[in-house]
Amino acid sequence: MAFEGLSDRLQETIKKIKGKGKVDEQDVKEMTREVRLALLEADVNFKVVKDFVKRVRERAVGQEVMESLTPGQQVIKVVKEELTDLMGGDESKIAVAKRPPTVIMMVGLQGAGKTTTTGKLANVLRKNHNRKPLLAAADVYRPAAIQQLETIGKQLTMPVHSEGTEADPVDIAKNAIEKAKEDNHDYVIVDTAGRLHVDGELMGELQRIKEAVNPDEIFLVVDAMTGQDAVNVAQSFDDQLDITGVLLTKLDGDTRGGAALSIKAVTGKPIKYAGMGEKLDQLEPFHPERMASRILGMGDMLTLIEKA
Amino acid sequence: EKTRTSFSTKINDLVAKYRTVDEDFFEELEEILISADVGVNTVMEMIDELEMEVKRRNIKDTSQVKEVISEKLVEIYYGNDEAEEVEGLNENPDGPTVYLFVGVNGVGKTTTIGKLAHRLKSEGKKVTLAAGDTFRAGAIEQLDAWGERAGVNVIKHSAGSDPAAVIYDGIQSAKSRNADVLICDTAGRLQNKVNLMNELSKVKRVIEREIPNAPHEVLLVLDATTGQNAMSQAKTFSEATDVSGIVLTKLDGTAKGGIVLAIRKELSIPVKLVGLGEKVTDLEPFDAHAFVYGLFAD
Numbered sequence: 001m002a003f004e005g006l007s008d009r010l011q012e013t014i015k016k017i018k019g020k021g022k023v024d025e026q027d028v029k030e031m032t033r034e035v036r037l038a039l040l041e042a043d044v045n046f047k048v049v050k051d052f053v054k055r056v057r058e059r060a061v062g063q064e065v066m067e068s069l070t071p072g073q074q075v076i077k078v079v080k081e082e083l084t085d086l087m088g089g090d091e092s093k094i095a096v097a098k099r100p101p102t103v104i105m106m107v108g109l110q111g112a113g114k115t116t117t118t119g120k121l122a123n124v125l126r127k128n129h130n131r132k133p134l135l136a137a138a139d140v141y142r143p144a145a146i147q148q149l150e151t152i153g154k155q156l157t158m159p160v161h162s163e164g165t166e167a168d169p170v171d172i173a174k175n176a177i178e179k180a181k182e183d184n185h186d187y188v189i190v191d192t193a194g195r196l197h198v199d200g201e202l203m204g205e206l207q208r209i210k211e212a213v214n215p216d217e218i219f220l221v222v223d224a225m226t227g228q229d230a231v232n233v234a235q236s237f238d239d240q241l242d243i244t245g246v247l248l249t250k251l252d253g254d255t256r257g258g259a260a261l262s263i264k265a266v267t268g269k270p271i272k273y274a275g276m277g278e279k280l281d282q283l284e285p286f287h288p289e290r291m292a293s294r295i296l297g298m299g300d301m302l303t304l305i306e307k308a
Numbered sequence: 309e310k311t312r313t314s315f316s317t318k319i320n321d322l323v324a325k326y327r328t329v330d331e332d333f334f335e336e337l338e339e340i341l342i343s344a345d346v347g348v349n350t351v352m353e354m355i356d357e358l359e360m361e362v363k364r365r366n367i368k369d370t371s372q373v374k375e376v377i378s379e380k381l382v383e384i385y386y387g388n389d390e391a392e393e394v395e396g397l398n399e400n401p402d403g404p405t406v407y408l409f410v411g412v413n414g415v416g417k418t419t420t421i422g423k424l425a426h427r428l429k430s431e432g433k434k435v436t437l438a439a440g441d442t443f444r445a446g447a448i449e450q451l452d453a454w455g456e457r458a459g460v461n462v463i464k465h466s467a468g469s470d471p472a473a474v475i476y477d478g479i480q481s482a483k484s485r486n487a488d489v490l491i492c493d494t495a496g497r498l499q500n501k502v503n504l505m506n507e508l509s510k511v512k513r514v515i516e517r518e519i520p521n522a523p524h525e526v527l528l529v530l531d532a533t534t535g536q537n538a539m540s541q542a543k544t545f546s547e548a549t550d551v552s553g554i555v556l557t558k559l560d561g562t563a564k565g566g567i568v569l570a571i572r573k574e575l576s577i578p579v580k581l582v583g584l585g586e587k588v589t590d591l592e593p594f595d596a597h598a599f600v601y602g603l604f605a606d
């Protein structure tokens with residue numbers, strides 16, 4: 001039951017109301033109850049689910065059934081439209097500064113995947129956009145964080161600017177940009193230490209880095225397995241830093257990834273890329289439609305509509 | 309202490325808002341628990357049981373329901389076990405004791421090993437660490453740094469080498485140095501990667517072969533921020549390595565880690581330790597009461 005998708009959940013309900021002429025309130029109630037459960041099981045935040053279900057209900061009740069669709073199909077169609085709407089369009093673009101280097105700051109909770117994604121993003125910029133990135137090691141706290149980024153730099157044969165663990169992360173970021181200018185790097189990606197959104201001191205450090213280097217992008221890196229707390233984390237990082245986008249990691253797992261929907265709903269910021277593995281070439285543009293189907297556990301939404 | 313007070317406050321707020329134990333009351337309770345990642349199924353079952361209990365005891369006033377709620381939650385955690393003690397880590401009287409750490413990427417395995425090494429060392433034990441994560445960039449250096457911090461020995465091979473071979477060397481070293489405890493780090497892996505899960509089973513078999521009854525604990529590290537996927541992690545890692553306990557990390561954040569209630573209920577795996585920060589001392593034994601109270605904290 002735990003991993004049952006919405007399609008399985010809905011089959012029964014759909015059978016019951018098949019062939020009706022009009023979608024009545026009771027039908028919609030039954031179906032949206034299943035939608036609610038599927039979304040909650042996928043870790044979509046309960047408040048987001050609540051609003052979502054309400055909107056679907058309002059839209060679906062009393063609708064004349066279209067000739068080509070059964071009432072069940074019609075509700076699913078509304079669900080899908082609303083969900084796709086929420087997830088937004090294709091957004092895998094990355095800013096380009098008028099005067100190089102373009103500066104990207106990577107931020108997020110501990111262990112989300114910032115350092116790995118720093119390497120992956122640099123790889124994408126070089127490979128697909130012909131850019132010449134410099135990586136900056138501004139995590140001076142986590143044991144061996146600098147060595148980790150340096151190793152990644154070596155694997156990519158890409159330079160890393162580091163100043164050891166005694167330096168101030170703000171200075172490291174500033175100096176990295178100076179170095180980028182000298183060496184003709186057109187991108188600087190600043191890896192920062194993982195921190196809790198409620199850690200005032202460390203969040204202050206990020207604000208100081210932001211002020212000092214005026215980044216073109218601030219990417220919040222989020223683990224796709226995150227549960228209900230995703231909204232608090234995203235909202236809080238966004239309030240304090242005004243992030244420009246989200247990078248979702250570990251989507252190669254079997255998580256439904258409802259956090260993606262929650263984050264999009266509360267911040268409105270686009271999800272740009274998805275991490276699909278530990279290797280440095282495993283970063284892909286984010287596909288909102290696919291994500292919508294994945295969250296609902298509907299591998300193939302259209303088949304369901306046809307079957308119904 | 310803090311969690312205890314906020315628990316009563318939260319329950320009191322809930323109680324104050326509703327005079328009668330009705331549908332709205334249970335709906336609000338459901339929302340609190342779901343937002344703590346307890347999981348829909350567990351929450352529904354719990355609410356059903358609560359409703360029955362309320363009927364049985366003929367409770368109409370919400371103030372009386374308060375006790376029942378926390379009783380029920382702690383009961384879910386402990387099941388029918390009468391014992392409500394914190395379950396400590398298993399030890400090998402004939403030494404060395406071996407602990408194997410497993411889990412998905414980035415949950416806090418290496419950090420917890422550092423903290424645990426520090427604790428065991430300060431209890432006067434001789435500790436060895438084995439750097440079984442030979443894959444992730446900087447993983448060996450990270451464990452090495454923790455070893456230095458805790459003042460314990462670290463057995464390591466070069467990056468990219470066979471993890472089972474590192475663990476084997478760790479065992480031999482622990483034996484020859486007469487170490488009390490060997491703690492084995494492994495690379496993070498997502499549970500749906502069959503090859504990587506097989507690799508982990510192999511590591512465990514090496515330990516079993518070298519020391520009878522070892523490993524004495526297989527500790528699955530779960531990140532409290534993780535939602536319902538933690539159940540799948542617990543299931544699959546158990547299949548591969550017969551997990552004996554959970555370490556719930558990052559409880560110092562705002563996430564509640566409620567999924568461990570469902571894991572305890574369905575798979576009977578107890579939480580043994582909790583991580584409360586990044587410092588060497590931020591490791592504590594699990595306390596079900598404090599945990600349950602924490603579910604209701606803001």
Ligand SMILES: Nc1nc2c(ncn2[C@@H]2O[C@H](COP(=O)(O)OP(=O)(O)OP(=O)(O)O)[C@@H](O)[C@H]2O)c(=O)[nH]1
Pocket residue numbers: 108109110111112113114115116117139142145192193194195221249250251252253274275276277278413414444496498
């Ligand atoms: N399977 C998988 N693993 C990933 C992905 N992205 C990162 N990881 C792994 O997640 C773990 C944590 O990644 P890091 O890059 O160290 O995370 P971080 O956010 O820099 O961590 P801190 O600096 O400690 O806050 C590592 O084991 C990575 O290999 C991904 O897309 N898929």
Ligand SMILES: Nc1nc2c(ncn2[C@@H]2O[C@H](COP(=O)(O)OP(=O)(O)OP(=O)(O)O)[C@@H](O)[C@H]2O)c(=O)[nH]1
Pocket residue numbers: 110111142194196411412413414415416417418419420441444447494495496497529557558559560561582583584585586590
């Ligand atoms: N706030 C907080 N951070 C923690 C806690 N435990 C670990 N961390 C942080 O989480 C991040 C990942 O920790 P690691 O110990 O590297 O995790 P891991 O499971 O070994 O990661 P991989 O080996 O890459 O799979 C680091 O930044 C740690 O400092 C905790 O209890 N609270």
Ligand SMILES: [Mg+2]
Pocket residue numbers: 114115116139142145191192193194
């Ligand atoms: Mg990092």
Ligand SMILES: [Mg+2]
Pocket residue numbers: 417418419441447493494495496
């Ligand atoms: Mg590790």
